[in-house]
Amino acid sequence: VSGPVMDPRIAPPFPEAALPILQNTQLRKNVAHATDVIQAKRNRLVAEKQDWQELRNSASAIRAHVLANLATYLEQFETKCTAAGGVVHWAKDAAEARSIILDILREENAIEVIKIKTMTSAEIQLNPALTAAGISAIETDLAELILQLGDDEPSHIVVPALHVNRRQVREIFARRMGLPELPDDPEALTAAARTYLRKKFLSVPTAISGANFLIAETGSVAIVESEGNGRMCLTLPRTLITLAGIEKVLPRFSDLEVLLQVLARSATGERLNPYNSLWSGVVPGDGPQQFHVVLLDNGRSEILSRKVERQTLKCIRCAACLNTCPVYRQTGGHAYGSPYAGPIGAILTPQLEHMQHGQSLPYASSLCGACYEVCPVKINIPEVLIDLRAKVVDQERAQPRRWTDPMYMGMKAANFAFASASRFRLAQWMGRLGLRFFTDRDGWIRKLPNLGARWTLSRDLPGLPDQTFRHWWTQRESGSSALRERKSR
Amino acid sequence: MTASSRQLMLDRIRAATTAEANQYEDIARGYIQTGTLDAQRRIELMTERLREYGAEVSECSPAELPDTIAHQLQVSGRDHFVVPPGLPPEWFGGGEDCNLDENLTHEEIEQCGGVVTAASAGISDSGTIVLHHGPGEGRRVISLLPDFHLCILRASQIVETLPEYFGLFPQPPRLATYISGPSATADIEMTRIKGVHGPRFLSVIIVRDDA
Numbered sequence: 001v002s003g004p005v006m007d008p009r010i011a012p013p014f015p016e017a018a019l020p021i022l023q024n025t026q027l028r029k030n031v032a033h034a035t036d037v038i039q040a041k042r043n044r045l046v047a048e049k050q051d052w053q054e055l056r057n058s059a060s061a062i063r064a065h066v067l068a069n070l071a072t073y074l075e076q077f078e079t080k081c082t083a084a085g086g087v088v089h090w091a092k093d094a095a096e097a098r099s100i101i102l103d104i105l106r107e108e109n110a111i112e113v114i115k116i117k118t119m120t121s122a123e124i125q126l127n128p129a130l131t132a133a134g135i136s137a138i139e140t141d142l143a144e145l146i147l148q149l150g151d152d153e154p155s156h157i158v159v160p161a162l163h164v165n166r167r168q169v170r171e172i173f174a175r176r177m178g179l180p181e182l183p184d185d186p187e188a189l190t191a192a193a194r195t196y197l198r199k200k201f202l203s204v205p206t207a208i209s210g211a212n213f214l215i216a217e218t219g220s221v222a223i224v225e226s227e228g229n230g231r232m233c234l235t236l237p238r239t240l241i242t243l244a245g246i247e248k249v250l251p252r253f254s255d256l257e258v259l260l261q262v263l264a265r266s267a268t269g270e271r272l273n274p275y276n277s278l279w280s281g282v283v284p285g286d287g288p289q290q291f292h293v294v295l296l297d298n299g300r301s302e303i304l305s306r307k308v309e310r311q312t313l314k315c316i317r318c319a320a321c322l323n324t325c326p327v328y329r330q331t332g333g334h335a336y337g338s339p340y341a342g343p344i345g346a347i348l349t350p351q352l353e354h355m356q357h358g359q360s361l362p363y364a365s366s367l368c369g370a371c372y373e374v375c376p377v378k379i380n381i382p383e384v385l386i387d388l389r390a391k392v393v394d395q396e397r398a399q400p401r402r403w404t405d406p407m408y409m410g411m412k413a414a415n416f417a418f419a420s421a422s423r424f425r426l427a428q429w430m431g432r433l434g435l436r437f438f439t440d441r442d443g444w445i446r447k448l449p450n451l452g453a454r455w456t457l458s459r460d461l462p463g464l465p466d467q468t469f470r471h472w473w474t475q476r477e478s479g480s481s482a483l484r485e486r487k488s489r
Numbered sequence: 490m491t492a493s494s495r496q497l498m499l500d501r502i503r504a505a506t507t508a509e510a511n512q513y514e515d516i517a518r519g520y521i522q523t524g525t526l527d528a529q530r531r532i533e534l535m536t537e538r539l540r541e542y543g544a545e546v547s548e549c550s551p552a553e554l555p556d557t558i559a560h561q562l563q564v565s566g567r568d569h570f571v572v573p574p575g576l577p578p579e580w581f582g583g584g585e586d587c588n589l590d591e592n593l594t595h596e597e598i599e600q601c602g603g604v605v606t607a608a609s610a611g612i613s614d615s616g617t618i619v620l621h622h623g624p625g626e627g628r629r630v631i632s633l634l635p636d637f638h639l640c641i642l643r644a645s646q647i648v649e650t651l652p653e654y655f656g657l658f659p660q661p662p663r664l665a666t667y668i669s670g671p672s673a674t675a676d677i678e679m680t681r682i683k684g685v686h687g688p689r690f691l692s693v694i695i696v697r698d699d700a
Contacts, residue, residue: 054519068511090495228672228687253661271615305505
């Protein structure tokens with residue numbers, strides 16, 4: 001059995017990928033449990049925060065301000081980070097980011113790297129490139145380690161292994177760490193991971209991280225986490241490479257006072273994450289003495305140029321929209337065929353792919369708006385979803401196969417009929433005539449052929465009434481004018 | 490190649506954001522900046538939050554600090570403590586098994602049972618200990634590898650809200666670690682487990698220098 005495909009360029013469309021998952025009751029139970037727990041914690045901590053809406057407003061305004069002035073802040077970040085001893089690289093796409101990172105690692109003669117959970121690393125498919133170059137990547141986040149050892153893929157931005165339960169984790173660890181006697185309680189499993197990784201932390205001289213925030217004012221990077229694997233990777237190695245999307249900048253150090261509060265509450269239902277780390281370049285005598293930042297564009301500047309879609313880049317990857325989404329809660333992350341799942345993934349993935357892949361994703365939503373309501377930076381996800389759907393439809397309209405597509409032809413015909421009153425009348429008359437054959441005696445239609453069967457398979461359709469509205473209106477008009485005439489006499 | 494990518498990316502970004510008037514000063518900041526609790530209540534809240542996270546909390550007067558440190562180290566049941574070079578020597582009676590961090594190797598620090606540090610600030614709203622890794626707080630590695638962290642926080646360093654902490658430090662630090670409870674994970678079935686990689690045991694002494 002092959003695992004889930006998380007590369008949008010080759011993943012099957014959402015409905016196809018979701019189908020087998022919907023039949024996997026164990027996975028759905030695991031996803032439902034995890035999202036329920038996070039949501040309950042999040043809701044409790046948001047409710048206790050009297051100024052939650054003000055924090056959201058400010059977080060949204062800060063992120064929008066950054067995007068409107070992105071070039072200035074990136075240059076400022078570069079200047080400050082360089083002055084502090086860091087090396088800043090610019091990568092226009094995934095391929096360039098991979099090659100920059102591989103060049104650094106080759107220079108270091110690296111054969112192993114320790115990694116902090118990094119969405120951008122998954123986005124650029126870094127691990128396969130490292131493997132191909134003979135470098136083994138060791139994921140140090142507990143969930144990522146579970147997935148890596150189990151040959152599985154992440155299904156959530158914050159808790160990537162939420163679809164795996166303790167018995168499955170025990171099985172993976174017992175097999176891959178050579179611990180046949182390992183019990184399945186989370187405490188013992190966590191202790192096994194601690195021992196397994198401690199050796200790696202102390203011996204591997206190179207680490208790769210993402211970034212939660214880049215601070216333009218100081219050139220520093222901020223990472224939030226709870227396990228301490230991040231602190232290990234940021235402190236112990238000789239060389240550190242941080243891969244960050246260009247949108248991750250904040251103007252000032254003190255802007256963290258807003259973003260750390262909304263991020264922790266939204267992501268894990270905590271007042272602050274157990275550990276937040278912040279560093280500027282290279283600090284003599286403390287931590288890595290070689291520090292590289294790779295600033296990744298990979299489609300982001302294109303998103304920036306579109307008015308409605310730009311807000312996608314405000315995202316701080318808290319995953320609150322995943323936990324609340326009625327679609328994600330049924331399918332989990334694998335159905336999205338991308339490292340970015342859920343509502344934010346549905347808008348981000350196709351855009352990062354220049355609308356050439358992942359076009360089914362904007363439809364993986366009921367447009368209920370729950371994602372917008374919980375979003376700590378107020379991204380109007382439904383608005384972007386609808387805009388992207390329009391773009392997908394425009395693409396389909398331009399394809400030659402439209403001439404053989406019954407849906408497209410039907411819409412074309414409807415367009416032609418609705419454009420003129422006389423054609424509309426004629427179409428109505430023909431429709432009434434045609435439907436008469438399918439209407440039962442009690443006035444209901446229960447069985448239609450061809451495309452119409454998609455409706456009648458699960459629903460009945462009321463038959464057309466004897467009289468159209470237009471017909472009735474004309475009669476009523478003449479009737480009432482006759483009445484008026486009588487009265488005036 | 491990178492140099493041209495830099496120009497290409499900046500040009501694209503500038504083209505996408507041309508002539509947008511969006512001033513930093515115009516960002517609305519209606520959220521709570523300043524706390525409302527008095528000193529006593531602020532320290533009580535700090536204690537409450539730390540205990541919620543499973544940290545040990547004790548209080549003492551400045552004069553009692555050496556005894557309190559000795560006591561906490563003793564009840565920790567550990568030996569071999571690493572201390573940063575900038576901690577006041579008078580905090581220690583001399584009987585403790587302390588190793589000054591003068592470029593100890595990672596392996597030597599790993600062998601230590603615990604670490605004693607000062608702190609730069611405390612935030613009671615979230616029970617956060619702030620380290621800026623100055624002389625009294627030491628390199629990042631010493632408060633990371635040992636399994637037990639004894640942190641000494643002065644009452645006068647405790648603020649109520651996160652924005653108040655940022656107000657204390659208009660000059661941003663080069664390094665900072667915010668600790669809000671011991672290392673933890675909820676990755677397996679959302680069950681919270683204490684102690685993955687950082688210190689599993691955090692003990693905080695609040696020194697009542699405000700009395």
